[in-house]
Amino acid sequence: MRVNQIPEEGKDVTLKVDVKKANRYFSLLKNSDFSAASDVEGRVRVWSKDGMVIVEGDVSVELELTCSRCLGHFRYPVLHHFRSIYSPFQEICQEEDLELKPYDMDVSIYNGVELDLENVLYEQVFLGMPAQALCRPECKGLCSSCGANLNDGPCSCAAAPRFSPFDVLKNLKLKG
Ligand SMILES: [Zn+2]
Ligand SMILES: [Zn+2]
Known part of the structure; x- marks a missing residue:
């Protein structure tokens, strides 16, 4: 999504990444022992001001995870609400004006022209995954x-x- 097309007042975006495409991405990751069992769906609102982009909304997907105790596969539905802030690469490199840089917030960088919402969703899928994959608590x-x-x-x-x-x-x- 081109950032100059995002209105300051925000815009609702719904997007769906096909399960096969999502798995192509996940399979490229190192040590990935999980896969998607459904399409990755995102319902977000995006705002843009002075090159900064805010994305807030929900990502949902059904994952197939590997149990860390019994190594069995099991389904895990991810429904993750998030709010991410993206700053153009150049801005984060300027050391002056520290007050304008919310370092204590979760700020990621992007190229300043285009924000890949699919990547935003993938990133949030990871954050929505359980810290320890267990097929059941009492495994x-x-x-x-x-x-x-x-x-x-x-x-x-x-x-x-x-x-x-x-x-x-x-x-x-x-x-x-
Ligand atoms: Zn297990
Ligand atoms: Zn034994």
Whole structure:
């Protein structure tokens, strides 16, 4: 979206990124162990003043994530409300006029001519993702010895007697 076409009083924008296109983008990321299971939809309002752009609204998408404990895939609906501020690259490089630069706000930079709203949505999808991907809060994960998925029931390792360093202490006490 060209910034000189954004009115100061704001403009509503609805956009949808096709699931295939979104996944092409996500698959280019390093260590991405997730994918989109639906189109990425955005409903935002954009304002522009003196080259600064504000984007506020919602992004929604259904993601397929990998559980960090059991490595199973599960669906996770992201509905994330956000407000982002974009400043043209040149402005952020000027060191004077610090008062005009809201460094303590979440300001990103852009090229000053065009703001790619699709990228804005992708960025917000990441921010809407859970800090820890878990298929369910009580996921039992995988057995560290045999690799069985403990959500499917206990593995045979659980039945085997486990050596505990405290067993030695128990024996010592008996002798004393
Ligand atoms: Zn899990
Ligand atoms: Zn096991």
